[in-house]
Amino acid sequence: MVVRLVIGLTLTAVAFALAGRRVLTLYRLGASGQPVEPDRTRDVGTRLAAVVTEVFGQRKLLKWSGAGAAHFAVFWGFVILGATIVEGYGALFDRDFHIPLIGTMAWLGATEDVFIVAVLVGLVAFAAIRVRQSPERAGRRSRFFGSHTGAAWLVLFMIFNVMWTLLLCRGAQINTGHFPFEHGAFASQAVADLIEPAGRDANDVLEDVGLLGTLGVVLTFLVLVVHSKHLHIFLAPFNVALSRRPRGLGALLPVYSGGKPMDWEDPGEDDKIGRGTIEDFTWKGLLDFATCTECGRCQSQCPAWNTDKPLSPKLLIMTLRDHALAKAPYLLAASDEARAALPEADRAEAERPLVGGQDVNGVIDPDVLWSCVTCGACVEQCPVDIEHVDHIVDMRRYQVMMESAFPKEAGSMMRNLERKGDPWGRGKKARLEWAVGLPFEVKVLDGEVPDDIEYLYWVGCAGSLDDNAKKTSRAVAELLHEAQVGFAVLGREEGCTGDAARRMGNEMLFQELARQNVETLNAAFGERETKKIVVTCAHCFNALGNEYPQMGGHYEVVHHTELLAKLVEEGRLVPANEVDAAVTYHDPCYLGRHNRVFSPPRAILGSVPGVRLTEMPRNKERSFCCGAGGSRMWMEETIGTRINETRTDEALSTKPDLVTAACPYCIVMLTDGVATRKQEGKADESVRVTDVSEVLLRSIRRRADMADPAPAAEPEPASAEAAAAEPAPAETGSD
Numbered sequence: 001m002v003v004r005l006v007i008g009l010t011l012t013a014v015a016f017a018l019a020g021r022r023v024l025t026l027y028r029l030g031a032s033g034q035p036v037e038p039d040r041t042r043d044v045g046t047r048l049a050a051v052v053t054e055v056f057g058q059r060k061l062l063k064w065s066g067a068g069a070a071h072f073a074v075f076w077g078f079v080i081l082g083a084t085i086v087e088g089y090g091a092l093f094d095r096d097f098h099i100p101l102i103g104t105m106a107w108l109g110a111t112e113d114v115f116i117v118a119v120l121v122g123l124v125a126f127a128a129i130r131v132r133q134s135p136e137r138a139g140r141r142s143r144f145f146g147s148h149t150g151a152a153w154l155v156l157f158m159i160f161n162v163m164w165t166l167l168l169c170r171g172a173q174i175n176t177g178h179f180p181f182e183h184g185a186f187a188s189q190a191v192a193d194l195i196e197p198a199g200r201d202a203n204d205v206l207e208d209v210g211l212l213g214t215l216g217v218v219l220t221f222l223v224l225v226v227h228s229k230h231l232h233i234f235l236a237p238f239n240v241a242l243s244r245r246p247r248g249l250g251a252l253l254p255v256y257s258g259g260k261p262m263d264w265e266d267p268g269e270d271d272k273i274g275r276g277t278i279e280d281f282t283w284k285g286l287l288d289f290a291t292c293t294e295c296g297r298c299q300s301q302c303p304a305w306n307t308d309k310p311l312s313p314k315l316l317i318m319t320l321r322d323h324a325l326a327k328a329p330y331l332l333a334a335s336d337e338a339r340a341a342l343p344e345a346d347r348a349e350a351e352r353p354l355v356g357g358q359d360v361n362g363v364i365d366p367d368v369l370w371s372c373v374t375c376g377a378c379v380e381q382c383p384v385d386i387e388h389v390d391h392i393v394d395m396r397r398y399q400v401m402m403e404s405a406f407p408k409e410a411g412s413m414m415r416n417l418e419r420k421g422d423p424w425g426r427g428k429k430a431r432l433e434w435a436v437g438l439p440f441e442v443k444v445l446d447g448e449v450p451d452d453i454e455y456l457y458w459v460g461c462a463g464s465l466d467d468n469a470k471k472t473s474r475a476v477a478e479l480l481h482e483a484q485v486g487f488a489v490l491g492r493e494e495g496c497t498g499d500a501a502r503r504m505g506n507e508m509l510f511q512e513l514a515r516q517n518v519e520t521l522n523a524a525f526g527e528r529e530t531k532k533i534v535v536t537c538a539h540c541f542n543a544l545g546n547e548y549p550q551m552g553g554h555y556e557v558v559h560h561t562e563l564l565a566k567l568v569e570e571g572r573l574v575p576a577n578e579v580d581a582a583v584t585y586h587d588p589c590y591l592g593r594h595n596r597v598f599s600p601p602r603a604i605l606g607s608v609p610g611v612r613l614t615e616m617p618r619n620k621e622r623s624f625c626c627g628a629g630g631s632r633m634w635m636e637e638t639i640g641t642r643i644n645e646t647r648t649d650e651a652l653s654t655k656p657d658l659v660t661a662a663c664p665y666c667i668v669m670l671t672d673g674v675a676t677r678k679q680e681g682k683a684d685e686s687v688r689v690t691d692v693s694e695v696l697l698r699s700i701r702r703r704a705d706m707a708d709p710a711p712a713a714e715p716e717p718a719s720a721e722a723a724a725a726e727p728a729p730a731e732t733g734s735d
């Protein structure tokens with residue numbers, strides 16, 4: 001007894017000293033990060049609820065059925081089997097120790113055994129998954145590609161060792177008469193039956209070996225965990241609790257400089273915009289990096305990685321973590337003298353630029369940074385709620401605002417925004433071209449929104465200027481008119497929302513554009529209580545609804561699919577004409593993942609007689625980007641394969657007549673993809689790309705038809721030029 005007590009306590013003291021020293025270093029490193037705004041300690045209830053569902057409920061992990069179930073078993077094994085560690089330490093002091101009150105109850109012994117078995121089964125499943133999906137077998141397509149697979153195997157082996165030593169100890173305890181439970185521990189009893197023939201003395205020894213083995217492996221595991229990616233075991237609950245709520249998508253965070261909100265009207269000389277060094281990241285950023293489990297779920301969903309770009313959200317986070325740890329001696333040194341005295345390798349790491357090519361030994365390659373489409377698939381999948389998009393945009397902000405470094409093609413888009421107020425550089429005079437030829441007058445505001453107008457229709461740059469998107473703008477206007485919804489547009493007063501500039505990292509330009517729009521909108525709405533805006537572009541939808549509140553613009557923003565689905569449900573729009581078509585629907589990232597609008601577009605398609613909807617393999621939360629987000633629409637795609645073509649192939653795999661979407665950016669990218677595949681002879685000439693609103697318009701029973709059963713005449717165009725320029729909406733719907 002004394003020997004095992006001395007060995008057990010000595011092991012504990014050594015392990016806690018080693019782990020404690022590491023934890024202190026990690027804490028000091030995390031505390032050296034910049035402050036986080038908005039304050040992450042608000043909304044305690046929401047945060048605790050997130051910990052319950054994400055960590056204890058394993059919500060995201062369980063979406064990955066096999067691996068999720070295995071992780072659930074091992075996670076809960078860790079929690080429940082904490083009781084056996086208490087029993088183990090108690091047994092160091094008193095062989096007959098049991099947990100007070102409940103420690104001899106059969107259900108506790110049975111529960112402990114159930115979880116020992118569950119963990120063992122979970123380990124077998126993990127091993128099978130790791131073998132089947134090993135980088136050696138699956139290459140770049142393995143979600144473990146680039147992860148520390150050796151360390152992962154070591155941890156699986158250690159958990160296995162904890163389980164068998166625990167069973168050995170418990171079995172021997174039964175045979176020596178020192179087991180706390182008389183009944184229930186079925187697995188321990190099976191081991192006891194196995195080793196019972198060895199005799200009493202041997203079982204005494206096996207009890208000591210099992211007990212010290214269990215505690216020794218657990219303590220070694222503790223030291224290993226704080227020195228490896230398995231740090232997530234301790235950090236995950238904190239990271240989940242302190243992440244953005246309700247989720248890290250939608251709005252981008254405002255810029256802070258020196259811990260204060262950036263004053264864009266009077267920027268100071270010392271203001272630093274974005275993150276240009278690892279120490280510019282907030283403590284939450286550093287916590288994100290340390291919490292990554294290297295599971296690769298983000299990587300497996302990333303459109304950039306899946307089209308052979310150099311960006312993997314997992315590798316990005318791992319690289320930032322490794323750099324932070326490598327730079328820690330420099331960052332935590334007490335003085336300049338102490339820094340100067342550091343080994344050459346530490347000083348060299350400290351001097352590496354955060355973003356830069358191989359020529360300057362940069363930590364993150366510019367091609368990695370500029371490959372991101374900000375689709376949010378990584379954030380959506382991450383089981384520990386890491387906020388990749390925020391970090392990527394923050395690094396872009398520094399590159400654009402502080403270094404003037406960005407892909408040169410994006411320069412003309414930004415110049416157009418600065419000079420003309422739209423990415424195409426068409427200017428205000430073109431803002432109403434989309435409405436030419438409509439068979440009714442579209443009201444253009446020239447003051448405050450009048451009482452008979454319910455919605456301000458935000459047409460957007462693409463909706464006003466891109467030929468395909470103009471068809472959607474017209475279809476939506478026709479449908480609103482048909483449903484007798486009062487709407488008006490801003491016309492020349494509408495400007496770009498600045499979404500592309502913001503995601504590019506040009507926060508200054510976004511601020512200018514957004515401030516102007518907020519002024520215009522606030523003036524238009526005046527004292528109105530309900531400030532309703534309907535919008536067709538998913539990017540405008542996100543900017544107006546989620547980002548403009550950051551600058552004083554508070555509106556009730558609905559996407560056109562939400563409004564149209566409601567009008568159909570209320571019977572104000574009646575889809576009566578059959579549209580005999582096989583249809584698939586692409587979820588725009590900024591409508592679906594970023595804003596959780598999944599059902600309305602499907603409800604619209606479902607309401608149209610004759611439409612046969614087939615989902616693509618990746619849909620809703622797991623939808624694959626079209627390639628246009630994150631300002632990528634305005635940059636060349638020279639590395640790997642094209643994202644829009646990959647998505648187009650997935651759409652074409654459903655054998656559609658119509659590929660539908662609900663965002664003009666997606667329509668542009670998919671139209672381009674389908675055209676390419678037609679040229680290659682890989683798509684049927686009849687396949688069309690269209691917005692869901694145009695499908696609805698084709699089906700709608702017009703009020704004029706209801707009044708007069710004779711077929712409605714084609715609408716009169718406003719002018720001959722308009723007739724030539726603008727095809728009739730109902731026919732263009734499927735284009």
Ligand code: SF4
Binds near residue numbers: 302304373379388
């Ligand atoms: S936002 Fe999309 S493209 Fe960017 S890293 Fe995440 S998954 Fe990849």
Ligand code: SF4
Binds near residue numbers: 294295296298299386
């Ligand atoms: S960032 Fe999240 S999803 Fe990606 S590897 Fe790390 S833990 Fe897994």
